[in-house]
Amino acid sequence: MLSSKNSALESKDNEIFEVEESIAIQSELIKTMATMVNSKAYVNERNQMGCWKQANYHVEQNNKIVDEELSDWESKFFEVDMDDLHELFMAANYLEIESLLNGVAKRVADIIKACMNVEVIRQTFGINNDFAAQQEEEIRKLNSWNHI
Amino acid sequence: MLSFQSSKNLLSLTEDLLVRIYELLAAESDRKSFRLVCREFRRIDTLTRRHLRVIRIEFLPILLRKYPRLQSLDLSACPRIDDGVVSLLLTRVGPGSNSPILGHWAWGLKSLVLSRATGLRFSGLEMLARACPCLESVDVSYCCGFGDREAAALSSAVGLRELNMDKCLQLTDVGLAKIAVGCSKLEKLSLKWCMEMTDLGIDLLCKKCVDLKYLDVSYLKVTNESLHSIASLLKLEVLGLMACPLIDDVGLHFIERGCPSLKVIDVSRCEGVSSSGLIFVVRGHRNLLELKAGYCLSQELSTALLHQMKNLNHLEVIRIDGARISETSFQVISANCKSLVEIGLSKCLGVTNMGIMRLVSACINLRVLNLTCCHSITDAAISAIAYSCRSLVCLKVESCNMITEKGLCQLGSFCLLLEEIDLTDCCGVNDKGLEYLSRCSELSCLKLGLCTNISNKGLSYIGFNCLKIHELDLYRCTGIGDDGLEALSNGCKKLRKLNLSYCNEVSDRGLGYIGRLEELSDLEMRALHKITGVGLEAVAVGCKRLADLDMKHCEKVGDSGFWALAYYSKNLRQINLSYCGISDMALCMVMGNLSRLQEAKLVHLSNCTVEGVELALRACCVRIKKVKLFAPLRFMLSSEILEILHARGCIIRWD
Numbered sequence: 001m002l003s004s005k006n007s008a009l010e011s012k013d014n015e016i017f018e019v020e021e022s023i024a025i026q027s028e029l030i031k032t033m034a035t036m037v038n039s040k041a042y043v044n045e046r047n048q049m050g051c052w053k054q055a056n057y058h059v060e061q062n063n064k065i066v067d068e069e070l071s072d073w074e075s076k077f078f079e080v081d082m083d084d085l086h087e088l089f090m091a092a093n094y095l096e097i098e099s100l101l102n103g104v105a106k107r108v109a110d111i112i113k114a115c116m117n118v119e120v121i122r123q124t125f126g127i128n129n130d131f132a133a134q135q136e137e138e139i140r141k142l143n144s145w146n147h148i
Numbered sequence: 149m150l151s152f153q154s155s156k157n158l159l160s161l162t163e164d165l166l167v168r169i170y171e172l173l174a175a176e177s178d179r180k181s182f183r184l185v186c187r188e189f190r191r192i193d194t195l196t197r198r199h200l201r202v203i204r205i206e207f208l209p210i211l212l213r214k215y216p217r218l219q220s221l222d223l224s225a226c227p228r229i230d231d232g233v234v235s236l237l238l239t240r241v242g243p244g245s246n247s248p249i250l251g252h253w254a255w256g257l258k259s260l261v262l263s264r265a266t267g268l269r270f271s272g273l274e275m276l277a278r279a280c281p282c283l284e285s286v287d288v289s290y291c292c293g294f295g296d297r298e299a300a301a302l303s304s305a306v307g308l309r310e311l312n313m314d315k316c317l318q319l320t321d322v323g324l325a326k327i328a329v330g331c332s333k334l335e336k337l338s339l340k341w342c343m344e345m346t347d348l349g350i351d352l353l354c355k356k357c358v359d360l361k362y363l364d365v366s367y368l369k370v371t372n373e374s375l376h377s378i379a380s381l382l383k384l385e386v387l388g389l390m391a392c393p394l395i396d397d398v399g400l401h402f403i404e405r406g407c408p409s410l411k412v413i414d415v416s417r418c419e420g421v422s423s424s425g426l427i428f429v430v431r432g433h434r435n436l437l438e439l440k441a442g443y444c445l446s447q448e449l450s451t452a453l454l455h456q457m458k459n460l461n462h463l464e465v466i467r468i469d470g471a472r473i474s475e476t477s478f479q480v481i482s483a484n485c486k487s488l489v490e491i492g493l494s495k496c497l498g499v500t501n502m503g504i505m506r507l508v509s510a511c512i513n514l515r516v517l518n519l520t521c522c523h524s525i526t527d528a529a530i531s532a533i534a535y536s537c538r539s540l541v542c543l544k545v546e547s548c549n550m551i552t553e554k555g556l557c558q559l560g561s562f563c564l565l566l567e568e569i570d571l572t573d574c575c576g577v578n579d580k581g582l583e584y585l586s587r588c589s590e591l592s593c594l595k596l597g598l599c600t601n602i603s604n605k606g607l608s609y610i611g612f613n614c615l616k617i618h619e620l621d622l623y624r625c626t627g628i629g630d631d632g633l634e635a636l637s638n639g640c641k642k643l644r645k646l647n648l649s650y651c652n653e654v655s656d657r658g659l660g661y662i663g664r665l666e667e668l669s670d671l672e673m674r675a676l677h678k679i680t681g682v683g684l685e686a687v688a689v690g691c692k693r694l695a696d697l698d699m700k701h702c703e704k705v706g707d708s709g710f711w712a713l714a715y716y717s718k719n720l721r722q723i724n725l726s727y728c729g730i731s732d733m734a735l736c737m738v739m740g741n742l743s744r745l746q747e748a749k750l751v752h753l754s755n756c757t758v759e760g761v762e763l764a765l766r767a768c769c770v771r772i773k774k775v776k777l778f779a780p781l782r783f784m785l786s787s788e789i790l791e792i793l794h795a796r797g798c799i800i801r802w803d
Binding site: 105122129 | 159160161162165168169172173175178180181182183184185186187189190207210211
């Protein structure tokens with residue numbers, strides 16, 4: 001379903017997106033699927049919008065090499081709650097958009113860095129502590145001896 | 149922002165995504181937290197870790213079992229590693245036959261650092277070389293007892309590309325031959341101070357290891373014949389010949405037609421080398437990138453040499469310390485070598501303001517400039533340097549005593565990338581100058597030794613603005629006191645190395661502030677007459693990473709300080725307690741308790757008896773490597789203890 005300049009992509013919720021081709025091919029998956037007939041991508045509407053926004057930004061930036069700090073635009077873009085971030089991550093993974101994957105991963109890494117201790121990390125991401133007491137103690141002991 | 153829906157938490161991400169996140173956590177403290185979150189995260193940490201540097205040998209087996217995918221292992225900080233330990237690590241461990249084989253950590257290992265592992269011998273090395281089939285890089289520098297058998301053990305690692313055997317004193321031509329034959333893919337080899345090497349060994353090396361790109365034979369007694377052999381190395385890019393006493397111009401003549409890929413050559417301190425020798429090198433290698441010829445040219449750079457240097461248009465580094473420089477030299481260099489990034493003119497005669505100004509206006513990419521002891525330099529030259537070379541990172545102007553705050557003002561305005569500056573013995577530096585200099589917020593190494601005109605006020609500017617400082621030298625800066633140290637401890641949290649020797653005004657209060665510097669590892673505080681045990685205790689408790697402490701002549705420090713040292717300073721490796729008032733008991737505690745102590749200077753301990761010193765030496769004889777003792781004790785200590793120390797490889801010096 002590709003036209004010369006714009007590609008029309010249908011999302012899981014049957015919404016049709018018109019996306020410029022140069023942006024669409026940022027997604028490895030779309031690029032591959034363009035060669036196939038009758039293909040459908042299973043990503044929900046909201047996140048697809050988000051993905052293309054991001055992809056658009058990157059094409060505009062001429063695919064500059066992503067550096068250490070997230071740029072201002074990206075920081076605001078990723079200022080979403082955990083659920084959305086998670087969806088974005090899954091969407092980016094499925095659509096195989098490298099720049100978006102990097103961006104989300106950085107955002108998650110920054111959240112982890114900002115957490116004061118391990119308990120806060122667990123709370124933020126909703127992770128249960130599945131260590132036995134002895135195991136946890138062993139790791140803490142190894143950590144405290146500063147091996148690098 | 150927080151969500152607790154367990155179905156959508158981070159763990160439902162696939163492994164490669166989690167690895168992506170983990171790899172973005174660069175800081176070790178973040179990785180430690182990551183490891184503790186849950187089992188899955190710990191698994192990611194285990195899988196991804198490629199490099200390990202171990203400090204405590206007790207944890208080595210556990211760590212190696214945990215991290216099966218290591219590529220690089222650094223054991224240089226484990227001084228007690230020996231053949232027995234290696235054997236343990238590579239074989240089955242544990243009572244039952246169900247215990248896992250530990251050796252699999254070695255399968256992917258590419259790089260091994262065993263620097264200063266003096267306990268290791270050839271059987272241990274052989275085990276390691278056999279167990280690590282992918283080994284490419286080995287560093288056994290400063291293992292002074294290593295010789296030909298160890299070299300033979302290493303030669304079984306046929307894939308070896310890089311080998312550092314600096315100061316392996318027993319290595320001879322025989323050992324080198326084994327390596328040359330066994331490791332023919334060798335690309336990088338360093339043999340500094342392997343004094344038994346001769347031309348024969350070098351010759352065989354050059355015939356067998358034709359892929360060599362980097363060769364360092366500094367300090368060796370090799371002759372021009374070696375240079376004849378080295379000239380045949382077609383891929384050689386870096387050649388180190390520092391302080392080789394038997395090399396001279398004739399040998400360099402061989403290099404003219406040889407080593408077509410040569411980019412870097414170091415002939416510093418070679419007494420036999422003169423302008424003629426350098427002409428040969430330069431004439432044959434117009435694409436030379438680095439020319440290091442410090443302290444070998446006692447006369448002027450000859451006109452012929454300058455003429456040849458006109459072709460060195462790509463030259464990035466030049467060091468001609470100790471030479472006599474003329475105006476013509478400055479003209480030629482500034483006209484032709486505009487790519488220069490580093491210039492070394494330490495102790496050169498004839499360095500004038502005019503010459504420097506001409507030089508820096510041409511070499512605008514300059515990053516490192518060494519003008520140590522160029523006494524004629526004034527603020528005019530510094531201003532020119534600052535204005536032209538905005539990328540300047542390191543400036544050394546020791547003993548240039550005409551520099552004042554005017555020059556520093558220019559530096560602070562234009563050279564904002566400055567990281568290192570040496571102003572030792574520049575008596576023109578005052579508080580105003582430090583205020584201007586503190587604008588260089590990237591400063592990490594600042595040397596102000598013998599700058600008697602600075603006071604606490606000047607130091608407070610540094611403490612306020614230069615937050616990245618790692619190293620600070622305030623040797624004999626008698627104007628510095630406790631208030632200055634307060635300002636320092638508030639801002640310079642990353643300080644690692646500090647010299648406060650002879651800063652007489654410093655008292656216990658000041659040391660209390662030093663105790664707040666958690667990263668401090670190197671502290672020199674000689675002859676501080678106001679400090680007592682209270683101050684030392686504050687340092688011991690607070691500076692947990694303290695590894696090197698020099699408190700010679702701190703006579704008022706009482707035992708309470710030394711007890712604290714013995715209890716808290718577990719990372720201490722070197723200590724100088726000469727002329728201190730430490731008692732027998734405290735000395736025994738210090739030497740016995742500090743399990744990482746390797747070097748101690750214990751000259752003239754007036755409160756210690758001979759028996760006390762003997763007991764202390766017995767307490768540490770297992771691990772102590774170097775000790776300096778009061779000369780008369782040589783005849784008073786029992787021959788037994790001296791023999792024990794000698795048998796353990798401990799070096800005793802008598803003062």
